[in-house]
Amino acid sequence: xxxxxxxxxxxxxxPAEAETPxxxxxxxxxxxxxxxxxxxxxLPLAWKVLRKIEQVIRDEMEAAGGQEIMLPALQPQEMxxxxxxxxxxxxxxxxxxxxRERRFVLGPTHEEVLTDLFKRHVKSYRDLPLLVYQIQxxxxxxxxxxxxxxRLREFTMKDLYSFDTDWEGLDVSYQKMYQAYSNxxxxxxxxxxxxxxxxGSMGGRDSHEFxxxxxxxxxxxxxxxxxxxxxxxxxxxxxxEAAHASERPQPAKEIPTPGLYTIQDLAHHLKVxxxxxxxxxxxxxxxxxxxxxxxxxxxxxxxxxxxxxxxVDLHYMTEDEVxxxxxxxxxxxxxxxxxxxxxxxxxxxxxxxxxAGANKPDAHLLNVNYGRDWKADVVADIALAKEGYxxxxxxxxxxxxxxxxMGHIFKLGTFFSERLGATYLDRxxxxxxxxxxxxxxxxxxxxxxxxxxxxxERGIVWPPALAPYQVHLVSLGGDRSAVxxxxxxxxxxxxxxxIEVLYDDRDETPGVKFNDADLLGMPLRVxxxxxxxxxxxxxxxARTSPDTALAPRxxxxxxxxxxxxxxxxxE
RNA sequence: CGGGGUGUAGCUCAGUUAGGCUAGAGCGCACGGUUCGGGACCGUGAGGUCGGCGGUUCGAAUCCGCCCACCCCGACCA
Numbered sequence: 001x002x003x004x005x006x007x008x009x010x011x012x013x014x015p016a017e018a019e020t021p022x023x024x025x026x027x028x029x030x031x032x033x034x035x036x037x038x039x040x041x042x043l044p045l046a047w048k049v050l051r052k053i054e055q056v057i058r059d060e061m062e063a064a065g066g067q068e069i070m071l072p073a074l075q076p077q078e079m080x081x082x083x084x085x086x087x088x089x090x091x092x093x094x095x096x097x098x099x100r101e102r103r104f105v106l107g108p109t110h111e112e113v114l115t116d117l118f119k120r121h122v123k124s125y126r127d128l129p130l131l132v133y134q135i136q137x138x139x140x141x142x143x144x145x146x147x148x149x150x151r152l153r154e155f156t157m158k159d160l161y162s163f164d165t166d167w168e169g170l171d172v173s174y175q176k177m178y179q180a181y182s183n184x185x186x187x188x189x190x191x192x193x194x195x196x197x198x199x200g201s202m203g204g205r206d207s208h209e210f211x212x213x214x215x216x217x218x219x220x221x222x223x224x225x226x227x228x229x230x231x232x233x234x235x236x237x238x239x240x241e242a243a244h245a246s247e248r249p250q251p252a253k254e255i256p257t258p259g260l261y262t263i264q265d266l267a268h269h270l271k272v273x274x275x276x277x278x279x280x281x282x283x284x285x286x287x288x289x290x291x292x293x294x295x296x297x298x299x300x301x302x303x304x305x306x307x308x309x310x311x312v313d314l315h316y317m318t319e320d321e322v323x324x325x326x327x328x329x330x331x332x333x334x335x336x337x338x339x340x341x342x343x344x345x346x347x348x349x350x351x352x353x354x355x356a357g358a359n360k361p362d363a364h365l366l367n368v369n370y371g372r373d374w375k376a377d378v379v380a381d382i383a384l385a386k387e388g389y390x391x392x393x394x395x396x397x398x399x400x401x402x403x404x405x406m407g408h409i410f411k412l413g414t415f416f417s418e419r420l421g422a423t424y425l426d427r428x429x430x431x432x433x434x435x436x437x438x439x440x441x442x443x444x445x446x447x448x449x450x451x452x453x454x455x456x457e458r459g460i461v462w463p464p465a466l467a468p469y470q471v472h473l474v475s476l477g478g479d480r481s482a483v484x485x486x487x488x489x490x491x492x493x494x495x496x497x498x499i500e501v502l503y504d505d506r507d508e509t510p511g512v513k514f515n516d517a518d519l520l521g522m523p524l525r526v527x528x529x530x531x532x533x534x535x536x537x538x539x540x541x542a543r544t545s546p547d548t549a550l551a552p553r554x555x556x557x558x559x560x561x562x563x564x565x566x567x568x569x570x571e
Numbered sequence: 572c573g574g575g576g577u578g579u580a581g582c583u584c585a586g587u588u589a590g591g592c593u594a595g596a597g598c599g600c601a602c603g604g605u606u607c608g609g610g611a612c613c614g615u616g617a618g619g620u621c622g623g624c625g626g627u628u629c630g631a632a633u634c635c636g637c638c639c640a641c642c643c644c645g646a647c648c649a
Binding site: 009011012013014015016017018019028034036037091092108109138140142143144146150151152155156157158159209218219302314315316318404405406407408440441442443444445446474476477478480508509510511512513514515516518527529530531532539 | 583643649
């Protein structure tokens with residue numbers, strides 16, 4: 001490809017709106033164009049990379065026994081109502097209506113459609129296990145699109161679904177996908193770690209997310225270096241130790257605390273650690289008020305809380321809701337509270353003599369004890385793991401890292417098969433719901449993560465396996481026809497040799513060309529100039545190294561080929 | 572949805588505080604010339620609903636109101 005003809009120009013100054021490196025580089029290099037928030041167009045270079053990413057994924061899915069299919073994006077709304085997911089996903093769906101006023105949604109994922117298809121084509125245990133996958137557009141009206149391609153509203157996802165006769169079979173399918181995902185990310189030159197994750201609202205069992213760790217990521221992950229524990233902060237557990245368990249229960253005592261509303265102020269004023277206090281947090285779970293109690297030094301993990309509450313929707317109460325529920329902000333506690341569901345962190349029953357609200361303005365209680373003074377309807381682990389907490393498994397110190405979630409695998413079980421009636425006939429002649437798993441990778445997000453992981457201050461550094469072209473041929477010809485002729489000749493030779501080459505044939509100064517070559521990030525730069533021709537050579541330079549080397553013209557193609565082969569392989 | 576921010580040429584921004592006459596700069600783009608190994612130089616030129624609508628005013632990029640878009644931080648996910 002001639003750079004002079006390429007659709008997509010580099011920009012000297014990146015748009016100010018881009019903050020994360022991948023977003024900035026994608027725009028500055030002219031790879032993508034934004035259409036609206038979370039919706040992008042992909043120009044030739046980006047599209048080439050995306051196709052290579054898809055090919056890597058396709059390879060690994062096929063190797064694992066997956067069969068590729070194509071499913072509709074236009075999905076009848078009733079299908080979503082049948083599984084009950086319509087209510088849950090409603091706000092995230094793009095809705096549409098056909099000319100007969102039949103309601104459709106643009107598929108945000110394809111479990112419903114595929115399970116329905118499965119029903120009509122699979123009848124027997126002999127057809128199982130079955131692994132099918134699709135690579136196609138999904139549409140989600142995300143509340144907040146983010147950071148270029150990291151969080152999109154229209155995006156491409158590889159989704160593979162597994163169908164097994166039993167849970168052991170599902171374990172095997174799951175393991176296959178776990179391995180396939182590891183292969184995909186390795187081949188894409190992208191460091192990734194698997195962390196345990198929330199299996200979501202679909203009653204699944206195991207679940208892992210594949211994370212690329214970077215400050216730019218939007219997920220928090222918890223790691224233990226000594227034993228290898230790795231989990232999304234949403235579900236991460238930790239070792240909880242009661243700080244005051246050995247104390248003898250003391251009589252409760254009310255004290256005036258005017259002007260003290262926060263745990264910080266309260267603890268400071270009473271000269272006690274925040275771990276000596278009991279904090280109250282108000283949530284609405286599926287519209288019902290929930291009183292949440294947790295030790296003052298800890299924070300509520302909303303994923304854990306949602307599960308403990310058995311709720312689909314969970315949000316911090318608004319001021320109106322708090323007043324409506326009759327809570328006393330600043331001095332609330334579960335002591336004497338009636339008619340409201342109380343959920344307590346499981347550390348509270350072990351603590352003694354905590355400071356808690358008195359449930360009336362400007363007053364708190366000293367020496368509050370669980371069991372004697374109050375009880376919760378639900379006692380569960382609802383605390384958020386934090387940096388420095390103890391590892392549940394080994395006691396080591398936990399670390400928090402940010403990550404981009406590039407892939408998610410989970411065991412669905414029978415959620416969809418039961419609701420949609422997807423059964424198979426087993427050996428015993430009985431119809432049984434098929435056991436499913438679901439495994440997704442976002443390709444544009446993967447592309448963004450690849451750039452996050454592979455760039456320097458000058459631009460992108462494509463992993464060879466994904467680079468749109470292997471060679472960036474720079475001609476410093478100007479109007480010197482000898483240089484131009486030699487460049488054209490080498491360009492032809494390389495193409496005939498099957499080498500993917502981007503040829504900078506523009507009438508630009510050397511500085512412009514070199515800077516664009518660095519920005520665009522092809523693995524190998526080959527320069528032809530007056531200077532190299534005087535030595536009857538061309539210059540070869542890897543994007544990853546500052547060093548250049550001369551290759552004789554008569555064996556230039558051979559030398560380039562060797563240089564490509566010598567690149568750090570992504571395999 | 573809550574909080575914060577930004578909208579002036581393709582990109583980066585000045586001009587808005589204190590309303591004033593043909594709205595500016597750099598880069599990019601087009602043409603001509605000189606240059607040619609790390610974002611060169613000279614000349615000429617094209618390019619603008621100043622986010623939109625309404626209001627105040629003799630006069631609005633500038634003041635007021637409403638709306639919209641985009642970015643960032645939180646609740647969701649690949």
